[in-house]
Amino acid sequence: MKLKLLDIDLFINKKNIQKVTSSSYYEGSGRASLNKSGLFSEEIFGRTGSRERKKYYGYVDLKLNFIHPEVYKILTNVNTDLTKYILGKQKYIISNDGQLIADDEGTTGVFDCIQKFSKINLDELKTKKPKHINYIKNNIDKIFINKYLILPAGYRDIQMSATENRIKFSEINELYVKLINQTNMLVDDLDSFDPELMESLFNSIQRNLININSWIKGRIKGKHGLIRGGILKKVTDFSAWLVISPDNELDMGHIGLPVQIVLKLYEPFFIHHVLKKDKDNLLKGIIEKYMSTDELDTNIIKNFINKVNEIPKDIDSVTINILKETIQEIVKDKVVAYKRDPVENRESWISSYIRVDNVGFSAKLNSFDLCKNGGDYDGDTISIFALLTDEAQEQAKQSMNVLHSKSAWESSLMYNDSAFSLTQDAATAIYSATIH
Secondary structure: OOOOOOOHHHHHHHHOOEEOOOOOOEOOOOOOOEOOOOOOOHHHHOOOOOHHHHOOOEEEEEEEEEEOHHHHHHHOOOOHHHHHHHHOOOOEEEOOOOOEEEOOOOEOOHHHHHHHHHHOOHHHOOOOOHHHHHHHHHOOOOOEEEEEEEOOHHHOOOEEEOOOOEEEOOOHHHHHHHHHHHHHHOOOOHHHOOHHHHHHHHHHHHHHHHHHHHHHHHHHOOOOOHHHHHHOOOOOOOEEEEEEEEOOOOOOOEEEEEHHHHHHHOHHHHHHHHHHHOOOOHHHHHHHHHHOOOOOOHHHHHHHHHHHHHOHHHOOHHHHHHHHHHHHHHOOOOEEEEEOOOOOOHHHEEEEEEEEEOOOOEEEEOHHHHHHHOOOOOOOEEEEEEOOOHHHHHHHHHHHOOOOOOHHHEOOOOOOOEOOOOOHHHHHHHHHHHOO
């Protein structure tokens, strides 16, 4: 993965990001309202509970230049002298030709290094990592920052614990509070600041920036991080995940799905049917009875669908049969798309017409369909997706359904070969069934 540094000033100006200046969570001494310029400000980060709360950033004005926390590790691994200079372990002077020379009369520390960095001749630094030197030179306008972004409040929001009667929030907020308090201690007139106190405060801010960056990176990587635990483990609306089981009476190009699963997959169509096409009010009466209400709306129907999905055995057989008939009518001439992971090629995706079955927890497939995705019946699962538009339906039929698509029969792995091959297992099964 290639690391690209964000131009923070450009990002702030382009997104019109507002500055956070207060480390206080609330206005005044009570908890009546959130601080308008604080870490949880609704003016900066959006209304609590809204989508904007996870969209809008804030920033802290650092007042001085600091080493970008992602670059800090690179700078301290380029050259031994540069490392000692930044960490304050050795005093140096910078010669006229830009070389670092150890000298007890020189200066040291990260603050001093930043002030004089432009005088250092990077090409003269002895290093075993020339790529680091090139990276620094190519990003010379971004390796020092005087502003630092604050994550959207929706990812670290303040919460009140009902059981413990205390405020709960992500630990990164404590690091942000510390950063704001530290930068507020900096003064515009640096000459009036005690040099030792200045160096100590500067080093503390630099360490805090590194700690914040490390916290964020820790939440991105790993099994439970943002990428693997969030993006790759996302939940898709109107989809299902079921174990497959055989049904050799099922025609190719069809799939058998439990009624409660199809009900959830095509929830918008069912809601429309109940509200607009239920002329005899049969479904309305059933839903009102189960939900103990006489006022039917979209949310009530959604809650009914969720109830049928969560505890289908609690729904009586008469109601199930009515739901089956209704859903079968809704999905008539419609297909779903399904796949078995890992998806290796286009053959792993199949579209099939829907046969609505009784309540159950498995998807029924014709065994020949397993030729395309390499599945079997030892616990393999498939992901199923509803196709909600006419365009998606038509495309899925013409490219992924064996009843309509010639290419669905062809193998993408071998030119002019069939995707449906008679394997040894299939041959043995046919022989066993016909031997007598």
